[in-house]
Amino acid sequence: MSADMLELVLMTVVTAATPLIIAAIGELVAERSGVLNLGVEGMMIVGASVGFAAAFSSGSTLIGALAGIAAGVVLSSLFALLAIGLAINQVASGLSLTILGVGLSGLMGAPFVGQKREAASRLAIPYLSDIPYVGRLVFGEDMFVYAAIALVAACWWFLNRTRAGLTLRAIGDNHHSAHALGLPVRRVRVLSTLFGGACAGLAGAYLSLAYTPFWSPGMTAGRGWIALALVVFASWKPWRVVLGALLFGGATVLQLHAQAASIGVPGQLLSATPYLATIVALMILSIGARRNAAAPAALGQPFVATR
Amino acid sequence: MRIDLEPRRVRSRVLEIAAPVGALLVSILLGGVVIALLGKSPVEAFQVYFVDPLLESWSLQELAVKACPLVLIAVGLSFCFRANLWNIGAEGQFIIGGLAGACLGIATHDGAMQETFGGWWILPAMLLLGVIGGAAYGLIPAILRAWLGASEILTSLMLVYVAELGLDYLVRGPLRDPHGFNFPQSVTFDDVARLPFLMEGERLHAGVLIALAVVAIAAFVFARSLFGFEIRLVGEAPRAARFAGFSEKRLTLVAFAISGGLAGLAGICEVAGQIGQLQPAISGGYGFTAIIVAFLGRLRPLGILIAGLVLALTYIGGETAQVAMKLPQDMTRAYQGILLMCVLGADAVTRYRIHLRIGG
Amino acid sequence: MNDDGATGTEQTTGKAPLVSVRGIVKRFGDFVANDHVDLDIYAHEAHALIGENGAGKSTLVKMLYGLLEPSEGTISIDGEPVLLANPDAARSRGIGMVFQHFSLFDNLTVAENIALALPKSRDLSDLREQVLGFSRRYGLTLEPDREVWTLSAGERQRIEIARCLLQDPRLVVLDEPTSVLTPREVETLFVTLDKLKAEGRALLYISHKLDEVKRLCERATILRRGKVVGVCDPRAESARSLAALMVGASIAEIKPNGNRAPGPERFIVDRLSIVSPDPHGVDLEDISFSVRGGEILGVAGVAGNGQSEFFDALSGETPADRADAIRIDGASVGVDGVDARRARGAAFTPEERNGHAAAPDFSLSDNAVLSLHALGDVARRGLIQFDRARLAAARVIERFDVRAAGPQAAARDLSGGNLQKFVVGREILRDPKVLVVNQPTWGVDALASAAIRQALVDLAGSGAAVIVISQDLDELFEICDRIAVIHEGRLSKPRAARDITREDIGMLMAGATAGSADSHAH
Secondary structure (H helix, E strand, O other): OOHHHHHHHHHHHHHHHHHHHHHHHHHHHHHHOOOOOOOHHHHHHHHHHHHHHHHHHHOOHHHHHHHHHHHHHHHHHHHHHHHHHOOOOHHHHHHHHHHHHHHHHHHHHHHHOOOEOOOOOEOOOOOHHHOOOOHHHHHOOEHHHHHHHHHHHHHHHHHHHOHHHHHHHHHHHOHHHHHHOOOOHHHHHHHHHHHHHHHHHHHHHHHHHHHOOEOOOOOOOOHHHHHHHHHHHOOOOHHHHHHHHHHHHHHHHHHHHHHHOOOOOOHHHHHOHHHHHHHHHHHHHHOOOOOOOOOOOOOOOOOOOOO | OEEEEEEOOOOOHHHHHHHHHHHHHHHHHHHHHHHHHOOOOHHHHHHHHHHHHHOOHHHHHHHHHHHHHHHHHHHHHHHHHHOOOOOOOHHHHHHHHHHHHHHHHHHOOOOHHHHHHOOOOHHHHHHHHHHHHHHHHHHHHHHHHHHHOOOHHHHHHHHHHHHHHHHHHHHHOOOOOOOOOOOOOOOOOOHHHOOOEOOOOOOOEOHHHHHHHHHHHHHHHHHHEHHHHHHHHHHHOHHHHHHOOOOHHHHHHHHHHHHHHHHHHHHHHHHHHHHOOOOOOOOOOHHHHHHHHHHHOOOOHHHHHHHHHHHHHHHHHHHHHHHHOOOOOHHHHHHHHHHHHHHHHHHHHHHEEEEEEOOO | OEOOHHHHHHOOOOOOOOEEEEEEEEEEOOEEEEEEEEEEEOOOOEEEEEOOOOOOHHHHHHHHOOOOOOOEEEEEEOOEEEOOOOHHHHHHOOEEEEOOOOOOOOOOEHHHHHHHHOOOOOOOOOHHHHHHHHHHHHOOOOOOOOEHHHOOHHHHHHHHHHHHHOOOOOEEEEEOOOOOOOHHHHHHHHHHHHHHHHOOOEEEEEEOOHHHHHHHOOEEEEEEOOEEEEEEOHHHOOHHHHHHHHHOOOOOOOOOOOOOOOOOEEEEEEEEEEOOOOOOOOOEEEEEEEEEOOOEEEEEOOOOOOHHHHHHHHHOOOOOOOHHHEEEOOEEOOOOOHHHHHHOOEEEEOOOOEOOOEOOOOEHHHHHHHHHHHHOOOEEOOEEOHHHHHHHHHHHHHHOOOOOOOOOOEHHHOOHHHHHHHHHHHHHOOOOOEEEEEOOOOOOOHHHHHHHHHHHHHHHHOOOEEEEEOOOHHHHHHHOOEEEEEEOOEEOOOEEHHHOOHHHHHHHHOOOOHHHHHHHHO
8 A cells, every 4th residue: 555545544534533533522521520421323413414404505614513513502402401400310311312313313404315515625735735645634634623633632621721620520520529519510510511412513514514525314323322432432531532533433444445345244244343343442441440440430320409 | 590309208109100191292292393393284293193093993903013012122121221221222132133033934934844843833933032132132231241341331232233234234145035136135934934913814913912921921020029129129229239139240131131032022023023024124213212112111011011002103103194294204203202301301200399490 | 504595695795706597497398407596606616516317407507508598597697697609608708618428529639629619719820839838737637649539538537627728717617527537536636626716716516426525615506306405515514414405315224235155156257358349449458356146346447447348248248259258157158148148147237228228219118128038038939928028027117116107118218217227127136146237326316326226235135146337436335345446458356345445446446556556555
């Protein structure tokens, strides 16, 4: 494989990893505050359909991305109402969100099935983007890629260097202590849930605006679930999300190339590799480490203020 | 806006029953709003979804036939959910169960074995294989959780995609009917490999009886047996369950095996009853819809039986609405999501007194 | 003794109270937790708030700290009525709080834990220096970068105190601050508290330990069932008169069970070591002891030194890896689970009533099934015999005077004392040969405590070997024949209760080896 070819392959790895990074970093922030939102897949797919619809109607990728974000926020607010406002089991609430999202995305995307538009444009900086082998990889990605990296950096800074981030982590560690200190447990959780929703919506919009510039039903194909697994895989640390997403992106691209090269293994089985890889990753992570020691201690527990 | 929750000291029996009914009504209202937003008539849709299917014999039978897999799976899920184990991969266990049973149906198709051993054993063996297949597939996330602590939510869900792709491969590859003009489907099973119909020329097959039997057995297990007590206790107070001498690992395995086994049974009932052959998609999302059935039925066998019929209604109504009103199939799924949200919200009403404070 | 709050106030004439509570009422539904409570707290003064569990002390304190809103009444600071909507408001008014159940975050560092309680405007860049400076000033050592889960209970409490004092409060509220401390740590705490008083701060000291109140406080307000039943100078009262006021009835003395001739060794633990399954737990190391029939062995220790791991190891919830590590009446049961040990005649009562000894949402009848099913009394061939379970529950209710609506009442509807009587009674009525009980009277009112202790003494009198794990030294001295101390997962050699002093135990609780404790005693 030539170096140019390698650069192209690496670029596809980056594009495959980007939606996973965006969705996972949002979920990571929510989980650090103690909220497990299994609705990522649902919010992502609605983000994809609404994002495409808005971009197609307006002709603007930016408007599409914003619409995707808005859709994610609206859906996650439903989750917040159930799981935080009414203290309902978070697993069940998240599942209901995914089921609703898959249905809604089909309804809203139906008029746009079969429509196509230009993929989001890629950065082109004179000279820099033309550097051989790495120029396009570093300076020639679409804006979502840079946004994703910026998002991870911002989340790392927020969680580890700001007082609000400290408050958020404290609430995820022990909501009873946090409440006793007068920290606004539910408000912080609602906000972090909405942030997670915004990220999931944006990740979905990326799929229909940049990754494959069209809408098709079910196009997230479990990426929301993989993003959830990535958060576990990353041990709830922002930069490890990037590493994990690149590994998964790599597996996806590799299996696509293997299918194209028809190496004699059935395509369906190759298509199953990202899912199997997720299971294997969860297994590897669990071996050795004492059980979920890295997980926020209050993750998934409903909070009701007591006397 | 602020929502204050005050735990109820005493739970009201009336409320426990009224809550799911109220949730159903609210969800119908919300569904009507969505339909109105799509520019269709909510009143007509209500007629098509919830009234028409109840008026004709064929659709009532269809209702029972559709409810059968939903009830079977949901009863299985209730064993997991009540123990706070989150098997959301019933769709995959359904597929593997159907696949495992179907293999026997396909293998005996040439008639050689039937001539040697007779045909009476084939259907029971298929059902058994379905149960075993589903249970084995369900045990994978259970083992990963019990021994490694890996999240059963994510692993069980990932296995759904693997099962779907596996079935797709087999139906297009090794299990394809060699004389089927390259259509992606297996041979059609012989009559001895199919669930008998309850009445000549009708749709109702024996799977319905199996579902009823499973409901009765599950109700007995939960009400009277130590195992049912164990499941309830683990879900309620895991430390107390350990104190009672119950092993969490063992329970995880058993609950997933039951849940997977029943999903697998539902799968083979569907394949050997409704469909009669293997196709690339045999489920139509029963494994996910059953989650809603389980919650709407408040995780109790009898409740699940009723809830299964309600959700089956949305399937049949959805099919009719697609034709009669040009409402997309996704409407059904979106409505199911709304319904589950309402059911969960109603659950909060039974647990807490809810005080709304505007501007607080 | 003044039964009237107003008279008590006049004792400190000439000064206006710093914090004044008037006619406070707090209702939860039909339940009145505080019923027209009046309270005056002055600067330079330690004021005790004493009362039984459930008397309404914590409710009152939470209103002072802005965690609860009063249903009626006013709180005034410097004579000016204030509305304390949240802890931030209380803190900015100069009210600081040291919690009973620590409000700490296990996975955050000491400095982060402290930062969280400081006002938002506070510059955190020199927090480490502030923490270290504070440590020097009050003689309380703190390491800013340690994660909290690695710290002992005493160290954790220092964080709570530091957190409170860094805000320079005028009133410091301490809710049962000594319940998790060693006697020596208690002394250190009191030195700090004296310093705070001398600086002109007011203390509100919540406790049911009357000797501590007498040592520290100038005035005491006594609560019973949500009402103020008296205000007095505790130094002028006897512990007995205070207790009578608190309980509103006299408490029976425990009747010792005559002359107990020690029986055969029924329960033997031999070189037991267990790695805790909990990543933040305490590992047990090389524990050996034995208990004879008719004997009560007490296990003292500060909370968090491996008591729950010790209990789980004895009960079989965490089995050992060697069968002969634990023997019941000669049978090796080390690798057996809890049911097999029950079948050998052992019985167990864990510390946590709600969620460990009993399932809160289950009926008492179902909770009888919880620990009895393995014995074949209430379940056969995998089916529960509900009539027998009901009967078993009813027997416990009757014999142990459990106040409940009947066997069908849900466990969570019982008061702490009544549920504790139920879970202890459930095990005692089986006539066990060995009973292991963890914190038998934790958070239980005095009358129920006395009843439970009497039942334990009677059980030993009938020939059973009894092991009582408790943080309450008074309790251990009252009922035990021998006492050992658990510290960081190791158990000291048991010694006869009449030969060991509180000082000895205090040394062992703080981690002194048996040898040095001996030399201290002599």
